[in-house]
Amino acid sequence: MAKGLTFNGIRNSKIILLEGRSKPPFAQRKHEFRKQDYGYRLKKTTTEPLPISQPIGFVVNDDYNALELRDELTNWLITGEPAPLQFDDEPGRTYYALIENSIDDFSRFAYLRQGTLQFICPDPYAHGDTDHLDVEVIEKPFIITGQTFTPWTVNVTFAMDTNKFEFTGNNGLYLLLNYTFVAGDRLQIDYVGRKVSLNGNDLRSAVSMSSNFVLLQPGEVTLKASHECTLKYDERYY
Template sequence: MPNKSFTFNGIRKDWLHMTSGRTKPLFVPVKRSLLTVPGMKGAHLQSTEIEPLSFNQPIAFKVKDDQHALQIKDELASWLITDEPVPLEFDDEPGRTYYAIVQNTIEDFERMGVLRQGSINFLCLDPYSYGTEQPIEFGSDAGVIINEGTAEAEPIFELEAIKKVPFALIQNQHGEYMLIGTPVDVTSEVVDTKTLLLEERGQSLDTWNSSPISLDNGYVDGTFGTDNDGITVPSYGPDTTDPDWHGPALRKEVPVAQDFEVEAMVQGRTTETSQTFRIEFSLFDEGMTELGKMAIKDDTLGIHRKKGEGRLGPYVGANENYLISSQNYSYDQDYFYGMLRIRRVGKEIMFYITRVNSSGRHVQTILRKFIDNENRYAGKLKYIQIHIGKFADTDRAYAPKIDHIKVFELAQVTVDQTPYIADVGDIITLDHVNKEILINGEARNDLKAFGGLFFTLKKGENHLITHPANSFRTTGRYRPKNW
């Protein structure tokens, strides 16, 4: 028969045997707090607490000699000692996952010839066991989800908007609901606070101008291209030993906007630490005065290091007027895929940089704000400039790219208006596990309405409904939870 063992932190040791004698309770430990009253028989139930789960798992393994025993000891320590709870799966509990840390050491340790045996003390701060992830999907406004676990479970809902919406609500049959945004009063006007002025993905670069262009610490050379899904760089022009950046740059006039948002999705990879790149966009007003710049770059040799930049006005010196720089945004990684965004509303200017992970969530995020009380950067936006470069004669990076750049004019909402919070195709994530609200991966817990609740799926049938009607394609997932 195959060896009975367990998987911890995704790792299984085939030489490790589970032996009998596990002390794990039959179900989650429950502590009752009682209130006794003089003259009353029995007691009142005051509170119920779910306690951590602690148990011992006897194990055994064989060694060849003393040197092998030391090797196994180090291997066990490296495997079992973790900073946070990690998945724990037992062969004799198929389909169940615990989240555990090891405390103490291997207790009751015995040596008998080549046999070693003892007990591992596991501590589950979250005492529940979890089943395999189950999908949630209902194409209409209502659906039924059957929670097959023995305990209430936390769901993650994803609502894909099929039309513009001012709010999103999902509710169960018990009156519990999550609401973001604002339902519309009959006296209120629903307005779109964002008007798209420009979207470029590489197909209309011939409508952009090659002059006048102004680059920080560099000059324009080479050409832009497209892979029909973004803006690429076929050529940076000839290399030089001069300590300058060089590469293509273009400028585009947009309809004049006082309040605006400019967003660029960009990516760049350095496969060797000798490679460099920078991707940036700059904003100019009607008089060609630079309002600011945003960039992501790797200009460090000998290591993969991606740095962000968000600057007010033109370049006047290193770290001058930079709200975001290598001093507060620098990560040692070979690949960056994410968003650069600058927004101005009234006197407030906001710089935002984030990496977007494989699940579409915004991670490694920074947001910095500046209040322009002196109106130094108050000119109306009229020109957008894009640039991708590399430094001097360093090696070229692997396919740096601007996936898209978008420019929006922003409008401020009046007291009798209600803004849309999501457009067609936007994904609203209501994460009841981590208590997060995301729109297209960006944290938006600020949209949560008073009374909105991160509710659970009850045991058995859960009847769910979404509002506004005919507005969402609803999917999601949950993991059955067991006592």
């Protein structure tokens, strides 16, 4: 069976994946240094977007059919935001990508159109499984899976009234919200953008200055919370 790809939740059976996919083993990193008397000290490391090039081909009946297929591919591949990209030969891995090149670039060989799809992934990692950890009021160890640091989301549904929510990890993660929560309230805390919402409304004002948002690192971590909650994260791979 021919290998294919799925993009933005759609699989197009008319395209054929050709040999020669190009994807770095990991995204390029740029290091910024600060000069000191004894040498240089690392100031910051930035991970660049990940490029993926995938040669493809598709068979056409005539020039009219070629235009139809070109328009179909254009409508499928051009998105306003990064969309999920999955390859059959990388099972369980999802990239979030944008298309960069034009379908007009494709070469013509009689009834075959052939070219390369150029994707760029602002999030330079492949996403694996989504894991849900049930965090309790007593310390409990968990294993964070994947290859590299990953963001997270905490979800709480309060079963009783309380005047705060506290979440602690032995990796330096610490969240403290001073607020009068009532039974039935639904709280969500998202590492990305430091977003905090209560029943769908912004509650970032309740976050204590002592809070410390840190990414999860693969390996063992011990977590606890003042109220039972769920921590969700995606495995991330190079």
